Amino acid sequence: MADIRDELQIRPVTTDYLEQFNDLLSYVFQVTAKEVEESGYEEGELELDKRPVLEKADVIGWFHDDELVSSLAIYPCRVNIHGVPYKMAGLTGVGTYPEYSGHGLMHDLITRGLQKMRDNRQWISYLYPYSIPFYRKKGWEIISDHLTFELKDTQLPKQVNMPGHVERLEIDDEDVINTYNRFAAQTHGAMLRNQLNWDEYWRWENEEERIAGVWYDENDVPQGYVLYWIANEVFHIKEMIYITQEARKALWNFVAAHFSMVERVRGNIYKDEPLHFLIDDGDIKQTIKPYFMARIVDVFEFLRQYPFEEGGKPFHFVVHDPMASWNDGVFGVQWVENGELEISHDPLGPAVELDIQTLTTMLMSYRRPSYLRKIERIKADSKAIRNLETIIPMEEPYFSDYF
CATH class of the missing domain: 3.30.1050.10 (SCP2 sterol-binding domain)
Known part of the structure; x- marks a missing residue:
């Protein structure tokens, strides 16, 4: 019986295969039309939005004749590793149609991908694992955590007198971008974001519902921000970053100022820094899971x-x-x-x-x-x-x- 691999070939995935690339990922990761719509996309927009991935990333795949059946994408990224900027290969878009699984296609793609990363002088690679055991076998290991928390309105930190002020801005405001850049430049592990990275950061979020609360110190220099939205009396924190501890306190002042508007605060922390130790009433709900x-x-x-x-x-x-x-x-x-x-x-x-x-x-x-x-x-x-x-x-x- 002939090996199905004899009918396949590996080659780059170009923008000519944009629709096939999107169809493969949507099938493998079970992205539904409803999820796309809830993320703020209209019909056809997601395919167009993926075009920069195929234009700026290294995407390779297995083809059966002219049909894309397996793929992986390598994003050009940079990260801060203990103060040193490294080129990083962001591995994503890893998927194979089930009828082609079990033939070592992904093993060969990852082997080819690692050589491509090396050629690109990307000495480290990050990925979000859909299967930790699978990627461990390929040489990846857990390096970060994702904490989620929930507070009642009565557990919000007490307001403290702080100089400076908070402004509500668009999430792509120059001060938001520059504040993140300063934060990432002094934070181990963090992405040194380019435009493609920012686009991916918001890809599955409805940007129109998000607000940036930026805290400025007494010299009018932004020192931190909270990205958030409010729905159904819940204050949702996508991310809070701060360059100084004064910024942390001031941003929590801002969150607590919504006391009369919300019943709960739910949010994310992307480091093993439990919130319960930083607030008066530490009896809060927290969960921790591996992230990248x-x-x-x-x-x-x-x-x-x-x-x-x-x-x-x-x-x-x-x-x-x-x-x-x-x-x-x-x-x-x-x-x-x-x-x-x-x-x-x-x-x-x-x-x-x-x-x-x-x-x-x-x-x-x-x-x-x-x-x-x-x-x-x-x-x-x-x-x-x-x-x-x-x-x-x-x-x-x-x-x-x-x-």
């Missing part, structure tokens, strides 16, 4: 840019990678003249053995080396672990985007 996953695309190049803390001793990683052969091996880390970091393939100092998933979540500071060793995700002696604890920055990732 990441994987290092090229270990050697990622390490060359990584901002290890000073004072480290030479050591080497022994990395196992099921999908990228160039990552499978030894990576020596040492500091030479003037404290300059040097990466090699030499087995310097003690060994730290781990897979690509564990290396990623550890260097992203989602989980610490000592914990990963405790749960047997790392093989290393105590001296090597203490060294890693010293040189890997502590700040956990913040990531609020979606694509």
Whole structure:
């Protein structure tokens, strides 16, 4: 019996296949016409809106004759990793029609995609997982959390006297964009958003219902914002960011000023920073779930840019990678003249053995080396672990985007 793969070929997905690309994703992810309509799109607009994806992203797929049957898309992104801007490959649009599943099509697309990312000098990749086990097998690991919370109106923080003022603005106002850019530039894990990233951020939201409350300090400099909407006596917070703690307090003053208008406040936090510790009445409803996953695309190049803390001793990683052969091996880390970091393939100092998933979540500071060793995700002696604890920055990732 002939292998169905003999009838298929991999090639780039161009804008000529926009409708097929949209149909594939809508089928695989079960996006209904009602959901599209509720997001503020009119008939035909979603297909047009996906055009920039095919124009600006690297999209590859399997074709049966001229029919697209499997695809993945790689968005050009940038993220802040402990203060260093990295080019990041945003992996999305991953899907295969069920009648073509079980033939290794996606395995081959991801292998091809990783090579494309490497060619593009995108040393790390993020994705939103529809199946955590599937992506773990491909080398991705959890690196961020999504917390949701709900407060009663009586649990809102008490108003405190703060200088400055809040203005209600359009969500694409220049001060909103610039405030986010300043926040992201000092926040580990955050997307350094371009226009495509902002478009994706709002793709499944009805922008017309959203408002930005921007807080300006006494010097009239914006220091934070809350993106929100009000419906059925509920104040919904899509995202609240603040560059200073004064901004945090002032934005909660603004939310609390709606006391007479709402019964509850529901919102999102994209970092493991429980709200209950920051308000007087901490007996609130909170949930936490994994959010985004990441994987290092090229270990050697990622390490060359990584901002290890000073004072480290030479050591080497022994990395196992099921999908990228160039990552499978030894990576020596040492500091030479003037404290300059040097990466090699030499087995310097003690060994730290781990897979690509564990290396990623550890260097992203989602989980610490000592914990990963405790749960047997790392093989290393105590001296090597203490060294890693010293040189890997502590700040956990913040990531609020979606694509």
